[in-house]
Amino acid sequence: MRTLFTYIMVFPRRSAFVLVALLAAGIAEGLSLTALLPLLSIAVGEVNDPGIGQFMVEVLQSIGIEPTIDMILLIIVGGMFVKGLILLLASRQVGYTVAHVATALRLDLIEALLASRWEYYLRQPIGSLANSVATEAYRAANGFEHSVNVLALSVQVLVYAVVALFISWQATLASLLIGLALLMILHRLVRATRRAGAKQTHLLRHLLTYLSDVLSSVKSLKAMARDNVADAILHDQTQQLEKATRREVMNGAALMALQEPILAALTASGLYLALVIWQLSLPEVMVMVFLLTRILGLLNKTQRRYQQLTVQESAYWALRQAAEDARAAAESTTGTRVPTLTKGIHLHHVTFDYDKKSIFTDLNITIPIQSFTTVMGPSGAGKSTFLDLLCGLTEPKSGEILIDGISLHDINLRQWRHMIGYVSQDTILLHDTILNNILVGEPTLDATDAERALHQAGAWGFVSALPEGLQTVVGERGGLLSGGQRQRIAIARALAHRPSFLILDEPTSALDPESEQTICETLKKLSKELTIIAVSHQPAVINAADRVFVLSNGEAEPQLQTLSGA
Numbered sequence: 021m022r023t024l025f026t027y028i029m030v031f032p033r034r035s036a037f038v039l040v041a042l043l044a045a046g047i048a049e050g051l052s053l054t055a056l057l058p059l060l061s062i063a064v065g066e067v068n069d070p071g072i073g074q075f076m077v078e079v080l081q082s083i084g085i086e087p088t089i090d091m092i093l094l095i096i097v098g099g100m101f102v103k104g105l106i107l108l109l110a111s112r113q114v115g116y117t118v119a120h121v122a123t124a125l126r127l128d129l130i131e132a133l134l135a136s137r138w139e140y141y142l143r144q145p146i147g148s149l150a151n152s153v154a155t156e157a158y159r160a161a162n163g164f165e166h167s168v169n170v171l172a173l174s175v176q177v178l179v180y181a182v183v184a185l186f187i188s189w190q191a192t193l194a195s196l197l198i199g200l201a202l203l204m205i206l207h208r209l210v211r212a213t214r215r216a217g218a219k220q221t222h223l224l225r226h227l228l229t230y231l232s233d234v235l236s237s238v239k240s241l242k243a244m245a246r247d248n249v250a251d252a253i254l255h256d257q258t259q260q261l262e263k264a265t266r267r268e269v270m271n272g273a274a275l276m277a278l279q280e281p282i283l284a285a286l287t288a289s290g291l292y293l294a295l296v297i298w299q300l301s302l303p304e305v306m307v308m309v310f311l312l313t314r315i316l317g318l319l320n321k322t323q324r325r326y327q328q329l330t331v332q333e334s335a336y337w338a339l340r341q342a343a344e345d346a347r348a349a350a351e352s353t354t355g356t357r358v359p360t361l362t363k364g365i366h367l368h369h370v371t372f373d374y375d376k377k378s379i380f381t382d383l384n385i386t387i388p389i390q391s392f393t394t395v396m397g398p399s400g401a402g403k404s405t406f407l408d409l410l411c412g413l414t415e416p417k418s419g420e421i422l423i424d425g426i427s428l429h430d431i432n433l434r435q436w437r438h439m440i441g442y443v444s445q446d447t448i449l450l451h452d453t454i455l456n457n458i459l460v461g462e463p464t465l466d467a468t469d470a471e472r473a474l475h476q477a478g479a480w481g482f483v484s485a486l487p488e489g490l491q492t493v494v495g496e497r498g499g500l501l502s503g504g505q506r507q508r509i510a511i512a513r514a515l516a517h518r519p520s521f522l523i524l525d526e527p528t529s530a531l532d533p534e535s536e537q538t539i540c541e542t543l544k545k546l547s548k549e550l551t552i553i554a555v556s557h558q559p560a561v562i563n564a565a566d567r568v569f570v571l572s573n574g575e576a577e578p579q580l581q582t583l584s585g586a
């Protein structure tokens with residue numbers, strides 16, 4: 021029930037729309053069926069019976085329609101057509117709304133995750149995220165559909181019961197009591213379905229997290245003949261998932277299968293009481309049967325919908341929890357000062373820890389503008405962490421990072437990051453054109469910016485020589501280009517928005533000496549206009565740099581440039 025109300029509170033306008041549409045369809049159906057009553061009255065020759073039959077006859081007569089059998093049959097069939105039409109519109113509305121709910125939930129999670137702190141983001145398993153965006157959002161949106169249906173059916177039961185009270189309060193009361201008993205008898209099945217749904221949500225998350233990890237390292241696992249171990253674990257998890265799905269299906273089928281016979285037994289008992297014990301007249305009994313089957317039929321439908329909701333609701337809560345956790349870990353951007361980079365960057369007595377692990381104890385580095393600085397150091401010395409600090413992805417524990425003399429803490433971080441061009445260690449290009457790989461959806465940039473950036477990155481030569489130039493599709497992960505070409509495209513991407521500060525993490529680690537040399541020359545040229553900092557151990561990059569720092573023991577030592585004439 022909590023899920024039902026939460027959905028309605030979260031999507032009030034859309035819920036109202038869908039509810040109205042579903043109710044309209046239900047009422048159209050109800051009205052056309054109610055027309056059966058006068059037909060029954062006329063059929064048994066009791067035109068003057070009290071209650072709805074008489075009422076319907078009077079209504080028809082007042083609008084000039086004689087309630088003959090053929091006319092009433094026509095009304096019933098016409099009513100069904102109208103109901104079909106309304107149902108079509110309602111289904112369309114439901115479909116659109118379900119798609120909207122799935123999109124809203126997906127975007128909510130993605131936005132919350134992208135706005136979270138870098139450290140938090142790093143800890144999120146990609147498989148789990150993919151599962152949330154694909155499976156959980158889809159299941160949660162279906163849960164919304166079931167919720168609104170449960171509500172619409174409940175309202176229909178209520179309306180029907182109120183109308184039925186005027187026809188025969190005894191029959192209505194009996195129907196409601198029987199219905200309630202039926203709901204209680206079968207509630208165990210609904211509870212079991214909820215448990216199976218929750219289990220599926222849990223297992224799917226684990227399975228996809230594990231699967232994405234396995235798939236990303238499948239080559240090495242295969243090479244060491246360890247893929248069967250991963251396969252066994254995946255197999256086990258998939259089997260558990262299948263078991264949970266089977267349990268869900270079984271409970272759903274059991275509910276369907278038991279509702280009918282129990283309902284038939286209860287109705288038969290009611291009929292026996294009415295006909296044999298209380299000896300009611302045939303029209304009275306017919307009205308009773310009609311109300312009983314209608315009300316109980318609606319109650320059964322409501323319970324089945326509710327059961328379907330319980331299968332999906334855990335996906336909604338899991339998704340919501342993921343978004344809430346991400347929001348709780350949101351990056352705090354308190355700085356408001358507009359950044360400039362006309363003097364330089366200075367790290368002043370910076371200390372930094374990861375939990376209890378000390379990374380920097382006293383970091384002091386000055387990076388003048390329009391210079392090329394290289395940072396090196398042993399693995400785990402904190403080179404990537406140093407770059408994260410410069411981008412404001414992490415904050416120092418103490419000390420300051422000064423940009424033109426202003427603490428990064430006081431600077432508007434988004435504006436500062438707009439001034440940065442970042443080239444990561446692993447260049448992953450999108451399976452798209454070179455142009456789109458450079459612009460990556462930035463609406464303020466166009467092909468002229470891409471061309472200029474390619475010139476700056478020393479890549480225009482090979483791009484313009486391609487038959488399709490900027491429109492060349494680079495293949496999966498850029499596989500149709502050489503390593504050096506990919507790297508230069510990545511540099512062009514980082515330069516397209518005219519950054520003032522270019523950060524490169526191991527920019528040449530995967531390149532052959534010739535490509536490396538080309539990139540180093542490019543960087544050297546660029547450092548006449550930009551401030552560049554690169555993490556690298558490659559002699560060519562170190563030679564090309566104006567200044568080199570070695571990170572070790574939590575500090576930065578400047579290293580004299582002996583290798584180059586730089």
Ligand SMILES: Nc1ncnc2c1ncn2[C@@H]1O[C@H](COP(=O)(O)OP(=O)(O)OP(=O)(O)O)[C@@H](O)[C@H]1O
Binds near residue numbers: 139142400403405
């Ligand atoms: N998010 C994190 N949480 C906890 N510890 C971390 C985190 N990121 C890095 N570390 C640890 O901090 C240390 C420095 O990591 P960092 O990635 O900055 O080193 P690095 O010099 O770039 O290493 P490499 O050259 O191997 O890439 C490492 O010991 C690493 O295990």
